[in-house]
Amino acid sequence: MKSEPDAYSIDDLARDGVTPWSGVRNHLARNYMRDHMQVGDAVLFYHSNAEPSGVAGVGRVASAAYPDPTQFDLESDYFDPKASAENPTWRLVDVAFVAKFPAVVALAALKNHPATADLLVCRKGQRLSILPVEPAHFTIVEAWGRTGVEPE
DNA sequence: GCCAACGTTGGC
DNA sequence: GCCAACGTTGGC
Numbered sequence: 001m002k003s004e005p006d007a008y009s010i011d012d013l014a015r016d017g018v019t020p021w022s023g024v025r026n027h028l029a030r031n032y033m034r035d036h037m038q039v040g041d042a043v044l045f046y047h048s049n050a051e052p053s054g055v056a057g058v059g060r061v062a063s064a065a066y067p068d069p070t071q072f073d074l075e076s077d078y079f080d081p082k083a084s085a086e087n088p089t090w091r092l093v094d095v096a097f098v099a100k101f102p103a104v105v106a107l108a109a110l111k112n113h114p115a116t117a118d119l120l121v122c123r124k125g126q127r128l129s130i131l132p133v134e135p136a137h138f139t140i141v142e143a144w145g146r147t148g149v150e151p152e
Numbered sequence: 153g154c155c156a157a158c159g160t161t162g163g164c
Numbered sequence: 165g166c167c168a169a170c171g172t173t174g175g176c
Contacts, residue, residue, distance in 0.1 A: 128173095
């Protein structure tokens with residue numbers, strides 16, 4: 001799950017403990033949350049538009065999908081006039097903090113390493129804010145981030 | 153600041 | 165329904 005650290009970083013999640021992943025306004029990303037995420041699923045927390053951009057830590061899905069309240073909030077940047085309480089368009093899940101890596105696993109490093117080069121986030125032009133990660137990939141990235149040691 | 157890769161909008 | 169124009173994301 002991507003977030004710009006200026007907007008919401010792994011440190012913010014560490015402080016809050018759990019946060020509603022509000023503001024997703026892309027149908028594919030919403031569908032991942034709605035159809036594929038289950039409570040307890042592990043999440044790689046990715047810093048985008050950052051120095052460096054990359055995986056900053058680990059989270060965990062802490063709720064099933066439910067309507068994103070910001071779509072009904074006139075004051076919110078994420079207000080959606082087409083959505084209604086009876087027929088919400090956008091959903092989100094809560095994400096809980098698990099760990100912050102001692103150092104960000106940079107996108108450039110992920111791209112350079114054969115064990116992670118085929119991650120979706122490594123694809124050129126990949127802008128989707130929520131992407132699926134294979135369990136094997138998760139294990140590699142998590143170990144890399146936690147230890148700072150490149151995978152074999 | 154540039155630009156690739158889309159998603160969205162709106163005229164037709 | 166098609167598609168051109170436009171807007172956004174996000175790496176570089």
